[in-house]
Amino acid sequence: MFTVAGIGELLWDVLPSEEKLGGAPINFTYHAAALGGESIPISSIGNDSRGERALDFLAAKQLDTRCISISDQLPTGFVTIELDNAGVAHYHFPDHVAWDHLLINQAAQSVTDRLDAVCFGTLAQRNRASRTTIRHYLTGLPAATKRVFDLNLRQDFYSRDLIETSLELCSILKLNEDELATLASMFGLSGNTQEQMNSLLRGHCLELVILTRGAGGSILLSDEECVSHPGTATTVVDTIGAGDSFTAAVVIGLLLQRPLAEINETASRLAAYVCSQSGAMPDIPQIYGYHSNDVKR
Numbered sequence: 690m691f692t693v694a695g696i697g698e699l700l701w702d703v704l705p706s707e708e709k710l711g712g713a714p715i716n717f718t719y720h721a722a723a724l725g726g727e728s729i730p731i732s733s734i735g736n737d738s739r740g741e742r743a744l745d746f747l748a749a750k751q752l753d754t755r756c757i758s759i760s761d762q763l764p765t766g767f768v769t770i771e772l773d774n775a776g777v778a779h780y781h782f783p784d785h786v787a788w789d790h791l792l793i794n795q796a797a798q799s800v801t802d803r804l805d806a807v808c809f810g811t812l813a814q815r816n817r818a819s820r821t822t823i824r825h826y827l828t829g830l831p832a833a834t835k836r837v838f839d840l841n842l843r844q845d846f847y848s849r850d851l852i853e854t855s856l857e858l859c860s861i862l863k864l865n866e867d868e869l870a871t872l873a874s875m876f877g878l879s880g881n882t883q884e885q886m887n888s889l890l891r892g893h894c895l896e897l898v899i900l901t902r903g904a905g906g907s908i909l910l911s912d913e914e915c916v917s918h919p920g921t922a923t924t925v926v927d928t929i930g931a932g933d934s935f936t937a938a939v940v941i942g943l944l945l946q947r948p949l950a951e952i953n954e955t956a957s958r959l960a961a962y963v964c965s966q967s968g969a970m971p972d973i974p975q976i977y978g979y980h981s982n983d984v985k986r
Contacts, residue, residue, distance in 0.1 A: 697813030699732035700766035709968035716933035723973040739765035756797035789816035806835035815846035840864040863899040921961035930969025
């Protein structure tokens, strides 16, 4: 079985009528587990009711929570979410929460040698303490571990320096079309979409660049090929977690050594299904993943 981790923010999505557990790295681990991988969330929560509910929820989803540290000083993170008329989420993050001071406990340290992939982003690096912790953890991983940088730009919690450093630490970059436009402006990328993606791929010696375009589909670009997908039609309830499910499907597909076209198709179908459900971590029917007997090494 492949072992993957998501390191960074664990938080509650506070929606108009309810709270649902989320955080991009945690969503990633949930969907990777649904696709058959052994998934490990690495984060920090507060010693409070939200933290307790988070552990109970993840355990019920059969995720290993031993790599989640508990802070007695800081509360469990949360984010207030507003949905527009198209179901697109807009986020507002409070400061000074547990994942801003991410701790790597003994359990998280002990799994480094067997990780096949790790996903991280920019949001959890908004605070110097967590930024240092995440970078130190990534540099201590085996050379063969896939390091997936999900750009995931939120509010103003990023900078050119943060992005450049993260690009040097990763082997796979995932971004959406708005984020590609931001990088094109920031780094002076020219040409069409594929040419801009290629500049990122070659300029940072990446294995793969993943671009999601909402209803416009997706592109997977490697040194060998560029595979486009037109997108999978769906009725959108909300977009929360859809990108994270797409990333998880790509990573599991790569570990399975599936063709990029099949990976793109599977990821598109899964993300479309997540958009049709409420929240980031709905139950995932097996038909949206890879054949379970193929997940074994």
